[in-house]
Amino acid sequence: MPTVALPGRASAISDPGEIRLSGWGNYPKASTKLLEPPTPAAARDALLGRSGVVARGAGRAYGDAAIGTQATISSRGLSRMRRFDTATAQLTVEAGVTIADILAAFELRGFFLRVVPGTKFVTVGGAIAADVHGKNHHRDGGFGNIVDSFRLALPGGEIVSCSRSENAALFAATLGGMGLTGMILEATLRLLPIETAWLRQDTRVAGNLDAAIDQLEGNASSTYSVAWIDCLARGAALGRSLVYLAEHATRRDIDRLGPDLAPFPSPRTQLLSVPELFPGWLLNGTSMRVFNELYFRRGAAHQGKQRLVHWDPYFFPLDAISDWNRIYGRRGFVQYQCVIPLERARRVLADILDRVSRRGDASFLAVLKQLGDGGGPMSFPLRGYTLTMDFPVSDTLFAFLDQLDALVVDAGGRLYLAKDARQSRATFESGYPGLAALRDIRQQTGANTRLASHLSARLGI
Template sequence: MTELSGWGRYPRHATRLLHPATPRAVQGLMAQQAGLIARGNGRAYGDAAIGAAATLGTGALDRIRAFDRETGRIRAEAGLLLCDLLALAVPLGLFPPVVPGTMAVTLGGMAAADVHGKNHHRDGGFGDHVEALTLALPGGGTLVCGPNENAAVFRATIGGMGLTGTILDLTFRLRPIATGWIRQNTVATADLDATLAALAAAGTAPYCVAWIDTLARGAGLGRGLVFAGEHAALADLAAGLPTAPRFPAARPAWLAVPCDLPSGTLNRLSVAAFNALYFRAGARQAGAPVLVPWDRYFFPLDAIGGWNRIYGRRGFLQYQFVVPGPGAGALVGAVIERVSHHGAASFLSVLKQLGPGHGALSFPMEGLTLTLDLPAAGPVFALLDELDRLVVAAGGRLYLAKDARQAPATFAAGYPGLPGFQALRRDIGAPGRIASRLSERLAI
């Protein structure tokens, strides 16, 4: 048995870890093993990729099956890492239609979580761009599905957290880019109303995201930095950085956390000091657009190797919710006020706009989403229970790829498509055969 956790390092569970080398080997294990779930690179934060009895690692399934450079259409196995795809695609002037906040994820994991990027308000989630996928079913057979073929299974698989089967390969299109640079415009905001207004104004840009200082209080509650970006044109590069490479390579991590830091390293004082420095640095960049390498814009935390060790051995909880409608801003404000009053030190606090979502268990809905990361300590659990009640009352929900502790009632209230998803799982013989610690915890 092997002890596994998600990226948040909480919770930890023992599981039998399997490493099939081929798609056919996956099918064999699917037919033989009960209580199984697929696992990509382990970047889900909680217990979604830990099998109830066994966990099937897909890392060996990393081959590109077909690639058309002219159209950008690619068919790749589910275990291919996003970083490896980017190393191939960016020098060719191509970029994935949607990327999450780290490139250390697999393509199968991106589909299973229906990841959303800084452009969801315009381009939807990754699942909206998947044209087809091959799924290994609970009994060991395979099924090709897509938006117009076996569509019900496809919709359940996108965002379904691996609970309909193991994705073997998927097909989607990369989009052309003129350079590997992002033209970024930064707006510094004094409070939450200003942050929300700047984020709404930035929604005309292809990419936009806001960083929030959740420890600011009083008149500065909700102050932040809003980053709007677009792929830079050749003319932008010629004018701003004429000697820079057109397609810069991803930089290796410049800093690594070699061991678990002592618990409490990230506390109210240390995070408040970091937030103050980060806000001032961002405010100095505000006004004129700057050119930022693609990896620094999309994946800033990848520059710090093993950053999850900052919270120490006990780990941390990443809490992400989305709330719809005109009251979303007020709900975000209420959450930030409670976090600030509690004194919980969130090192990473990100606010984004989302567009409509698709899929029975897909997270996005049109509204605002806020992400917090908090130490996995006793008082924080009570705070998050309180925040759950606010989110549910506002018609919102929590992101399964980040979740490690929500209650079944919270989950069911946020996902009205759950009964249909459970019915489809019964139809394909998934209950008991495909099961993760998350699915058992939430009675999926």
């Protein structure tokens, strides 16, 4: 069956009733029917009488979590902002509103989102379903912590309100539940009042992994912290990093560090675009080593120099490049994100990085963050460290990732479902002790026989 699969988008095939969908990693691709309801009521109706269905936001889940085994319901038509209370900073939006939409509308008015992931091009519904986390999880928790309530369409057509006091078990199971409890129609969030939209950033150089973890632990009081890791460095430099610490800048910070800056700059535009036919072979061990060396030197030059940085590149560094996922070529890529409990993190992450550096084809942007406790029973975070890396799909990749999985399982860690495209059922079940709570909720609402993604079918959820 001939296909033309665009990254994270639908592509027409011979049967007009079906399309091929992929996640942001362009792997795997699967057939499904795509439904695009224009209103919450139409979205609820789209669920009725269907099975093998799941909701989909902006297509930024990397693997197969947002592809229904039979049908997929897009939330992009649910794009309206409903109301905002300036006194409480509570914002109610439909599920298809993106983080980019919210920041574009409210950053200039002195409000920000308390929790943002690594891209602003995700929907609110998707952010709740994955309980996304940001650079401040060690202090402020995940996206679910800023959600006061949401309205959920159940498979039978009932629409229920969920909060910590109303349908609390369903509320908790939906956080990180990957759309398997129902379809989120709208949500009420709490925004963060800010004096300016700049970040006051400190850059620290860490010569190896131990030094990077020391920096993150020693600066746990910082609101935001993240480490870029050169995952191709070896020997004594294994895990060498640039650690970025940041706080929301005040007016006084602007007076001191950037008196000519406007307090509330506009979002940055996408400056570059990767062509669809980008040759994947250009991203090889040599080119990545050159990139990593240049990136490390450029970042190290800012060590000890407190400076103001625009919020957009600090939180969303790759969003400036349109369709950057094409860099990995037609076969696509897998983003591998694990979390390792605190007490075992140094040893296990060193082992993982050693294996990755010897393999030589990992990503040019590898990230290490400190996490706190998770929110819902299916939330990915646990108290420890999360490492994120990209790998181009190849004939030898999955056997290699199976080896990394074994290290993660043995350490009591787990893999992030929003990034997953290939982990085994055994790996998944060992890492998510809250799975029973999700299964119970699914059985109670009838979702277990009606809602199914390719991810849930693969993992037996």
